Amino acid sequence: xxxxxxxxxxxxxxxxxxxxxxxxxxxxxxxxxxxxxxxxxxxxxxxxxxxxxxxxxxxxxxxxxxxxxxxxxxxxxxxxxxxxxxxxxxxxxxxxxxxxxxxxxxxxxxxxxxxxxxxxxxxxxxxxxxxxxxxxxxxxxxxxxxxxxxxxxxxxxxxxxxxxxxxxxxxxxxxxxxxxxxxxxxxxxxxxxxxxxxxxxxxxxxxxxxxxxxxxxxxxxxxxxxxxxxxxxxxxxxxxxxxxxxxxxxxxxxxxxxxxxxxxxxxxxxxxxxxxxxxxxxxxxxxxxxxxxxxxxxxxxxxxxxxxxxxxxxxxxxxxxxxxxxxxxxxxxxxxxxxxxxxxxxxxxxxxxxxxxxxxxxxxxxxxxxxxxxxxxxxxxxxxxxxxxxxxxxxxxxxxxxxxxxxxxxxxxxxxxxxxxxxxxxxxxxxxxxxxxxxxxxxxxxxxxxxxxxxxxxxxxxxxxxxxxxxxxxxxxxxxxxxxxxxxxxxxxxxxxxxxxxxxxxxxxxxxxxxxxxxxxxxxxxxxxxxxxxxxxxxxxxxxxxxxxxxxxxxxxxxxxxxxxxxxxxxxxxxxxxxxxxxxxxxxxxxxxxxxxxxxxxxxxxxxxxxxxxxxxxxxxxxxxxxxxxxxxxxxxxxxxxxxxxxxxxxxxxxxxxxxxxxxxxxxxxxxxxxxxxxxxxxxxxxxxxxxxxxxxxxxxxxxxxxxxxxxxxxxxxxxxxxxxxxxxxxxxxxxxxxxxx
Amino acid sequence: xxxxxxxxxxxxxxxxxxxxxxxxxxxxxxxxxxxxxxxxxxxxxxxxxxxxxxxxxxxxxxxxxxxxxxxxxxxxxxxxxxxxxxxxxxxxxxxxxxxxxxxxxxxxxxxxxxxxxxxxxxxxxxxxxxxxxxxxxxxxxxxxxxxxxxxxxx
Numbered sequence: 088x089x090x091x092x093x094x095x096x097x098x099x100x101x102x103x104x105x106x107x108x109x110x111x112x113x114x115x116x117x118x119x120x121x122x123x124x125x126x127x128x129x130x131x132x133x134x135x136x137x138x139x140x141x142x143x144x145x146x147x148x149x150x151x152x153x154x155x156x157x158x159x160x161x162x163x164x165x166x167x168x169x170x171x172x173x174x175x176x177x178x179x180x181x182x183x184x185x186x187x188x189x190x191x192x193x194x195x196x197x198x199x200x201x202x203x204x205x206x207x208x209x210x211x212x213x214x215x216x217x218x219x220x221x222x223x224x225x226x227x228x229x230x231x232x233x234x235x236x237x238x239x240x241x242x243x244x245x246x247x248x249x250x251x252x253x254x255x256x257x258x259x260x261x262x263x264x265x266x267x268x269x270x271x272x273x274x275x276x277x278x279x280x281x282x283x284x285x286x287x288x289x290x291x292x293x294x295x296x297x298x299x300x301x302x303x304x305x306x307x308x309x310x311x312x313x314x315x316x317x318x319x320x321x322x323x324x325x326x327x328x329x330x331x332x333x334x335x336x337x338x339x340x341x342x343x344x345x346x347x348x349x350x351x352x353x354x355x356x357x358x359x360x361x362x363x364x365x366x367x368x369x370x371x372x373x374x375x376x377x378x379x380x381x382x383x384x385x386x387x388x389x390x391x392x393x394x395x396x397x398x399x400x401x402x403x404x405x406x407x408x409x410x411x412x413x414x415x416x417x418x419x420x421x422x423x424x425x426x427x428x429x430x431x432x433x434x435x436x437x438x439x440x441x442x443x444x445x446x447x448x449x450x451x452x453x454x455x456x457x458x459x460x461x462x463x464x465x466x467x468x469x470x471x472x473x474x475x476x477x478x479x480x481x482x483x484x485x486x487x488x489x490x491x492x493x494x495x496x497x498x499x500x501x502x503x504x505x506x507x508x509x510x511x512x513x514x515x516x517x518x519x520x521x522x523x524x525x526x527x528x529x530x531x532x533x534x535x536x537x538x539x540x541x542x543x544x545x546x547x548x549x550x551x552x553x554x555x556x557x558x559x560x561x562x563x564x565x566x567x568x569x570x571x572x573x574x575x576x577x578x579x580x581x582x583x584x585x586x587x588x589x590x591x592x593x594x595x596x597x598x599x600x601x602x603x604x605x606x607x608x609x610x611x612x613x614x615x616x617x618x619x620x621x622x623x624x625x626x627x628x629x630x631x632x633x634x635x636x637x638x639x640x641x642x643x644x645x646x647x648x649x650x651x652x653x654x655x656x657x658x659x660x661x662x663x664x665x666x667x668x669x670x671x672x673x674x675x676x677x678x679x680x681x682x683x684x685x686x687x688x689x690x691x692x693x694x695x696x697x698x699x700x701x702x703x704x705x706x707x708x709x710x711x712x713x714x715x716x717x718x719x720x721x722x723x724x725x726x727x728x729x730x731x732x733x734x735x736x737x738x739x740x741x742x743x744x745x746x747x748x749x750x751x752x753x754x755x756x757x758x759x760x761x762x763x764x765x766x767x768x769x770x771x772x773x774x775x776x777x778x779x780x781x782x783x784x785x786x787x788x789x790x791x792x793x794x795x796x797x798x799x800x801x802x803x804x805x806x807x808x809x810x811x812x813x814x815x816x817x818x819x820x821x822x823x824x825x826x827x828x829x
Numbered sequence: 830x831x832x833x834x835x836x837x838x839x840x841x842x843x844x845x846x847x848x849x850x851x852x853x854x855x856x857x858x859x860x861x862x863x864x865x866x867x868x869x870x871x872x873x874x875x876x877x878x879x880x881x882x883x884x885x886x887x888x889x890x891x892x893x894x895x896x897x898x899x900x901x902x903x904x905x906x907x908x909x910x911x912x913x914x915x916x917x918x919x920x921x922x923x924x925x926x927x928x929x930x931x932x933x934x935x936x937x938x939x940x941x942x943x944x945x946x947x948x949x950x951x952x953x954x955x956x957x958x959x960x961x962x963x964x965x966x967x968x969x970x971x972x973x974x975x976x977x978x979x980x981x982x983x
Contacts, residue, residue: 164928164966299925306930307918307937309862309902316861370856371848445866445874445965446931494864494931495965526867727925731971735928738967761871761963770960772969 142218143274144196146175148226149187152246152259154179154219157191159199160207161466162302163496165732165791167207169300170724171215176293177284178219179258181246183298190490193472201467203498203615205789208724209691212787216284217277224280225269229261243283287784288722297727302492314464314491314503315449315523322451323352323518324370326377327508328363329532332386332755333610337361344379351376355515364508366516388753395609395751401540401561402434410559410603412583415592418599423555427546429638435543435627437799437817439749440536440616441758443766446494447529450506453519454479459486459510460519463503464493471503475510497739498615499533527759535749536616537563537587541627547639553650555599560627562587564606565620568613579606586619590796593628594687596652611751617739618792621688622799623817629684629800630815633807643683643804644671657719658685658693661780664717668778669697675808678702679712682805686796691788693780694718696737696797698773700805707821711741711773711802716794718777721785733794734775740798742767748818832894834858835904841891850894851875851886854901862902862934866963873962876935877901878908883942902934905941916982917941920975928966936962940976949980 147155156175160167172188175181200210223243230248231238234256241248247257288295305311330337340363342354350368354376357363365376397403404410424430450463452475459481465471468488476483493500509522524532539562546554565586567578578584583604591602636646644666651659662685665671675681678701685695699713714737723729746767750757758764803814812824830846832839832853839858854860854877863886866874870888877886878900900908909915914922917940927933936959943950943958950958955976964972 164930166928297925299922300927302930303922303925303927304914304918306927306933307902307921308906308914309860309934311930312861313864313931315865316855318859318861371845371852443965444929444931445864445872445963446929447865493929495929497965523865525865526869731925731928731968734970735967738969739965742967760869761867762869765871766963766965767967768960768963769969769972770956772956772967775970 141199142214142216143221144218145215146218146222148222148258148262150259150262150264152257152262153185153187154181154222156186156188157196158188159191159196159211161202161464161468161490161493161496162190163202163466163493163500165207166300166725166728167202167211169298169728170208171211173293173296173298173724174212174215174284175219177291178216178282179223179246180243180283180292182293183301185246188301190492192490193468193486193488198469201470201501202496203466203501205688205791205793207791208787209789212284212724216282217280219284220280220282221269221274224275225273226258226261228273230256233261288781294722294724296725298725299727312491313446313494314462315446315494317449317451317462317491317521319451319453319462319519321519323366323368323516323520324373325364325366325509325512325520325522326373327522328377328380328382329528330361331384331531332388332753333390335361335384335386335754337363338383338385340380340382342380344381345376348372348376348379352518353516354380355512362511364512364522366512366518366520386754390610390754391752392750395538395611398607398609399538399540399561401542401559404561404605405542405559409605411580411605413601413603414583414588415600415602418555420555420557420599420601423599424544424546426548427554428549429635430544430546431631431634431638432542432544433627433631433634433813433815435541435630435815437539437623437626438747439538439611439751440743440747441530441749441764442495442497442499442533442616443529443761443764444493444495444497444499447524447526448500448503448505449521449523450503450509451519451521452506452509452513454510454513454517461486461488461506461510462491463488463506464491464500465503466493466496466498466500470501471506474502474507478507478510479514497617498619501615504532526761530759530764531756534568534612534614537565537568537613539620539623539627541624543627543631545631545635547635551639551641551646551649553595553597553635556593556597556601558602558627559604560591561605561607562620562623563608563613565613565615572608575608579608586615588624589619590621590624590686590688594655594658595632595647595650618688618795621686621792621796622740622743625684625686625796626799626803626817629686629797630803630813633682633684633800633804634813637807642672647683647685657780657782658687658695661685661693661695661717661719664778664780665695665697665715668717668776669715671697678704678809680805680807680809682801682803682808684797684800684804688793688796689789692718692720692790692793694794694797696794696801698798698801698805700802700809702809702821702824709745709806709819709821709824710771711745711805714741714773714775716775716777717780718794719780719782720788720790720793721781722787723779723781724787726779729779729790730777732790733777736792736794737775737798738767738772740795741771741773741802743817744799744802745771745818745820830892830895832891832899833897834860834899835901836907846892848891849887850877850889850891850899853891854886860901860903864931864934866932866935871963872932872935873939874932874935876938876962878938878942881942881945883939902938905937915941916979917944917975920978920982924971924975924978926968926971926975928968932962932964936964936972940972944976944979948983950976
């Protein structure tokens with residue numbers, strides 16, 4: 088056993104090193120199915136299934152008959168653990184109360200894919216169902232043993248089985264107080280394993296129900312422990328001063344003055360690393376100590392927004408005819424352009440954006456001789472584990488990351504820099520250390536959604552079809568956004584970034600087409616933000632669709648439907664559905680307008696959005712008063728939860744369209760709190776109506792980001808309908824709706 | 830000096846009289862249900878009741894609180910005469926409001942103070958009162974719905 092464990096670790100490390108992904112922070116999903124390390128599994132009772140599907144690793148039947156589900160998805164409000172619990176319940180014929188769903192720490196289950204990209208249900212439905220089904224069948228075999236009957240006479244019953252004579256056997260009657268390990272050869276092959284979750288939706292008992300998340304009561308009573316709430320005995324309180332600009336260098340700090348403050352345990356400065364941190368006996372003196380340090384920095388103040396904008400000038404790339412990648416190309420653009428009845432050009436820009444989750448990140452780390460404990464919230468605990476190990480020069484398996492519900496993720500919580508700092512300080516000062524970011528740290532020291540600049544030239548034929556589509560754009564790599572610049576530039580030339588180009592190919596039937604792309608790296612740190620490129624890209628595409636419909640004199644809904652290929656029937660259906668629920672075509676009073684847009688997220692989830700726009704001249708505001716969304720994400724595990732996600736996406740979309748923009752000034756991020764970067768508030772939140780379109784027997788697909796992409800264009804199209812002015816730059820404002828002519 | 834937090838007296842050490850109520854609650858009293866969000870009174874995550882009035886605890890100093898009843902999310906249910914959770918907390922669960930949940934303690938404290946003052950608020954009153962509390966997950970619609978539910982069931 089020992090030998091096998093070692094082999095696994097070495098292979099995994101070599102694999103990661105070979106692919107060069109360590110710096111980019113990806114946890115490799117395929118490797119999650121690596122042989123299980125028995126010593127790391129929960130002790131009793133469990134299933135040992137090396138080299139087979141992962142679902143069995145996440146489930147355990149307990150002696151009281153309840154099922155413990157080590158949810159392999161981090162929780163940030165999307166409720167993946169809830170939906171997947173319903174899959175567990177379906178397979179095991181149990182209720183919500185029979186499931187203990189927990190966020191595992193990194194010692195409890197082998198690495199699983201980080202929680203990003205709205206793939207929790209789409210990717211984990213099947214393994215969870217498979218694992219739960221295997222557990223049910225293992226329990227059935229225990230039932231057969233106990234009753235001395237063949238397994239096929241032991242029928243499914245609630246939380247257990249029913250014997251031919253009507254006797255019930257509950258799981259609690261079957262799970263012994265000793266460890267039972269189901270070996271690999273006892274697992275049923277796929278063709279004989281009954282899968283209740285894969286049955287038609289009408290047969291489902293748990294799937295499709297509006298279960299509420301089991302942590303709601305803890306949340307509404309203030310008992311939920313977020314990372315920021317963690318308290319460890321004898322914990323010390325750390326603080327870190329981060330560089331106040333991109334690449335700023337630490338010049339000096341008055342450490343003596345800080346150390347003289349009673350209660351300060353120590354100050355750590357590493358000029359080579361521009362690290363300056365301190366640790367105190369209580370948190371109340373940290374502010375004074377930071378002030379006393381009076382850290383002086385050298386900042387390159389030349390970088391500003393204008394410089395970045397000029398580097399991301401798509402028209403310059405276009406005039407130089409200089410794009411690194413052609414993503415989509417066919418037909419004959421030149422001929423089509425000449426034969427088009429109408430032609431439109433548009434340049435669409437979206438700004439840098441911040442996650443602005445309400446919980447600023449926090450980490451508590453306790454470096455002990457034999458074990459390093461980390462308490463934090465992250466979308467990838469194994470990444471934090473590896474990062475902390477690397478910083479301390481220890482092995483990953485020496486580090487355990489205790490995970491907590493995340494107070495807002497949105498792609499911004501893959502690393503936990505506060506934990507990394509706490510680890511350094513804990514190792515130096517030999518205490519458990521807490522480091523908490525404040526709001527300014529969040530704005531100044533995390534990564535951002537990149538700026539996008541699109542240029543589209545397109546046209547319409549005399550019969551209302553899209554004649555051609557010539558689309559160029561520049562932005563920055565997202566998935567590899569944080570790799571060192573030189574490596575990054577090589578990657579940018581070799582391959583377009585999958586995150587940045589997400590959703591860039593229109594769903595419409597277009598024979599004459601070309602999409603070109605170049606990546607630009609700037610000193611602004613870039614990485615995942617809700618939906619990655621999908622919303623900026625759909626903003627350009629669906630704005631242009633509206634411009635084409637308008638110039639051709641065709642209703643925007645009709646124009647989309649008549650340009651969708653037959654293969655896009657699921658998108659056409661959500662368009663028809665959103666038209667139905669919003670009463671599309673109804674006339675709008677003065678100073679109001681309606682906008683429509685649609686998109687398919689990750690080639691699987693179709694969403695269409697209609698918004699009502701009102702122009703308020705008194706307060707000089709553009710308001711989204713109502714929004715409708717029809718979405719087809721296949722099988723719906725929990726309609727309430729899916730609706731919540733859609734509502735959240737609509738609000739997020741309104742916020743990014745009307746409110747949000749990160750600007751760079753004097754070598755740093757200009758915005759540092761909510762007065763400068765103010766997400767949408769209740770007073771401006773539209774009423775949202777949702778319709779779920781569920782074709783029979785379809786697999787569940789992405790939800791958490793799927794309704795976002797159409798929102799910005801729907802708003803821009805609605806503003807155009809209300810004012811006749813085309814907004815091609817986000818964020819849109821009252822001023823831009825009247826001063827900027829299209 | 831002493832504070833009365835959720836009905837219980839808490840003695841304030843001399844050296845902590847100048848800290849914010851938020852820091853005092855979280856790091857001295859161990860009441861972590863009240864959240865830090867922005868530190869400048871713009872997000873509402875730190876909302877508590879001072880004598881029943883919704884107040885930003887990050888903008889309130891302990892030294893200003895003589896003779897004031899402080900209620901936090903942990904003590905909200907005990908301000909309600911009935912059994913179990915406060916009706917606003919019950920409605921929050923029934924409507925399934927929270928997503929990440931981090932801002933919700935503040936939302937609930939603001940909503941419960943509103944409903945105490947205005948038992949049957951209009952949509953405009955709800956929106957105005959709740960606009961000081963940011964929710965990044967976008968639960969605004971469900972929040973309004975939960976407040977309406979409390980008003981209807983009262």
